[in-house]
Amino acid sequence: MPFPTRRFPLVAPPTPAPPTPASPTPASPTPPRRTLLGRLPLPERTYLADAxxxxxxxxxxxxxxxxxxxxxxxxxxxxYADVSGFHFGPASLGLDLSVAHWAADGxxxxxxxxxxxxxxxxxxxxxxxDPRAAALPIVxxxxxxxxxxxxxxxxxxxxxxxxxxxxxxxxxxxAFALAVLAVIGTSLPAALRAFLLTLAVVDDLFAIxxxxxxxxxxxxxxxxxxxxxxxxxxxxxxxFEVRGWYVYVPxxxxxxxxxxxxxxxxxxxxxxMGLMLRCTRREGEEHSPGxxxxxxxxxLSAGVAVPxxxxxAAGVSLDSEALAGVFTRPETLGVVLGLVVGKTVxxxxxxxxxxxxxxxxxxxxxxxxxxxxxxxxxxxxxxxxLLIGELSFTGDADTVNEIKAAVLLGxxxxxxxxxxxxxxxxxxxxELYEAEERDEDASGVPDVYEQDDPGYHLRMAAIHEEKAAExxxxxxxxxxxxxxPDSPA
Numbered sequence: 113m114p115f116p117t118r119r120f121p122l123v124a125p126p127t128p129a130p131p132t133p134a135s136p137t138p139a140s141p142t143p144p145r146r147t148l149l150g151r152l153p154l155p156e157r158t159y160l161a162d163a164x165x166x167x168x169x170x171x172x173x174x175x176x177x178x179x180x181x182x183x184x185x186x187x188x189x190x191x192y193a194d195v196s197g198f199h200f201g202p203a204s205l206g207l208d209l210s211v212a213h214w215a216a217d218g219x220x221x222x223x224x225x226x227x228x229x230x231x232x233x234x235x236x237x238x239x240x241x242d243p244r245a246a247a248l249p250i251v252x253x254x255x256x257x258x259x260x261x262x263x264x265x266x267x268x269x270x271x272x273x274x275x276x277x278x279x280x281x282x283x284x285x286x287a288f289a290l291a292v293l294a295v296i297g298t299s300l301p302a303a304l305r306a307f308l309l310t311l312a313v314v315d316d317l318f319a320i321x322x323x324x325x326x327x328x329x330x331x332x333x334x335x336x337x338x339x340x341x342x343x344x345x346x347x348x349x350x351x352f353e354v355r356g357w358y359v360y361v362p363x364x365x366x367x368x369x370x371x372x373x374x375x376x377x378x379x380x381x382x383x384x385m386g387l388m389l390r391c392t393r394r395e396g397e398e399h400s401p402g403x404x405x406x407x408x409x410x411x412l413s414a415g416v417a418v419p420x421x422x423x424x425a426a427g428v429s430l431d432s433e434a435l436a437g438v439f440t441r442p443e444t445l446g447v448v449l450g451l452v453v454g455k456t457v458x459x460x461x462x463x464x465x466x467x468x469x470x471x472x473x474x475x476x477x478x479x480x481x482x483x484x485x486x487x488x489x490x491x492x493x494x495x496x497x498l499l500i501g502e503l504s505f506t507g508d509a510d511t512v513n514e515i516k517a518a519v520l521l522g523x524x525x526x527x528x529x530x531x532x533x534x535x536x537x538x539x540x541x542x543e544l545y546e547a548e549e550r551d552e553d554a555s556g557v558p559d560v561y562e563q564d565d566p567g568y569h570l571r572m573a574a575i576h577e578e579k580a581a582e583x584x585x586x587x588x589x590x591x592x593x594x595x596x597p598d599s600p601a
Contacts, residue, residue, distance in 0.1 A: 148467055159403075160305065161302075169414065170410075171414070173414070196427065206369075212424040212425065215424045221379045222409065224380075226386065227316045228387045233391040236391050248466050249307065249314050254318070255462030256284070257458070259454045260458060264450045282318075284316075292492065301545055328375055336374035343381075349363075377503070437514060437517075443511065447497075447522055448525065456484070490526075492530075494520075
């Protein structure tokens with residue numbers, strides 16, 4: 113029996129689906145652009161606040177010392193010269209120095225010790241630890257030193273002056289700059305203050321290198337070897353955590369004396385010892401030894417050492433003839449232009465080029481006008497500029513006096529320019545500063561650092577609930593008073 117044939121309906125073959133275009137390969141996400149002068153980490157901000165507080169007070173003392181020196185030298189010039197030129201010290205050790213010399217070589221060693229410790233902390237735990245973050249202050253500082261030196265050189269090549277003072281306008285005095293900020297009352301945001309401080313630290317480092325390389329002659333290798341041996345002992349004592357100021361202070365004095373007699377500027381000893389401090393925290397340590405020592409020595413540096421140096425370095429004659437000569441001699445004109453124009457153009461240009469070529473963007477809360485104002489503030493080159501001026505024209509007292517007058521005048525002009533520029537943005541700076549300092553929950557930590565902390569939001573909710581309950585109570589009282597019948601007349 114034949115099997116029934118199964119019939120299938122005729123179905124058209126399926127039309128092949130049009131080929132779907134290949135989906136594009138997802139592009140790799142564009143990395144976010146790095147922010148220049150962004151918000152500081154909380155520990156760095158706390159350290160910065162403490163350091164700037166000390167430097168600001170020291171800067172005001174420095175300002176008072178400089179004014180005192182000018183008044184003293186221009187009213188009782190004879191007594192000023194007698195005191196600053198008075199010699200004392202053990203001649204057998206090569207240390208029979210004048211008061212001014214002791215201030216420049218001795219007291220400034222304390223200042224440079226703090227600079228060395230600060231630089232070490234920045235390198236191992238601060239802004240200079242990250243190479244990308246360090247690029248900005250390093251490039252800005254280098255440009256802020258190269259351009260003033262170039263301005264000075266061009267001015268003296270055209271005017272036929274001496275090129276010996278090319279390094280004078282390359283330095284920035286952070287204490288004096290912060291004193292200017294304190295006087296004008298500008299609430300500069302923390303990011304700009306940190307930039308100024310880090311810039312000054314890097315600036316001081318290169319100033320130290322300039323002093324060591326260009327102002328060293330007639331080396332005494334025996335004394336230099338003794339200083340190196342003393343530094344090695346200093347390092348071993350730190351490494352084995354030997355404690356006691358009575359150990360380190362006498363050793364530091366010996367190292368300083370040997371360094372002075374070696375022919376290298378004695379302040380280099382202070383830098384070397386500062387760089388040897390341990391600035392990293394170990395488990396259980398709230399502060400590293402370097403931070404503790406810097407915290408102890410910084411007030412001595414800012415409040416005593418640097419002001420005393422200024423007292424015996426800033427006493428220059430400021431009669432009309434001397435002031436007029438600042439703008440006629442190429443050496444002094446080069447210093448003024450280097451501080452006022454060179455510093456501003458160099459630092460601003462270095463910062464802008466760093467942002468341009470690293471594809472970083474400026475903090476959206478700031479403007480390039482703020483960077484320009486800080487760059488002009490860095491043109492205050494008081495302490496180190498006076499020191500380099502003395503080293504550049506050793507033996508020529510008249511030129512040294514005129515160079516000092518140029519440093520004072522250039523620093524004053526830079527300060528006035530910075531004041532004008534900062535006042536133009538003072539309202540915006542105050543808003544940013546108040547936002548950074550706001551602590552509505554009274555936790556001791558600014559609110560901007562607690563936005564990811566649930567406890568902060570719970571504390572704020574409790575505060576608002578308490579305020580809401582108080583307003584409800586006041587509303588009930590106001591309603592009851594409104595519905596109360598008028599009292600009989």
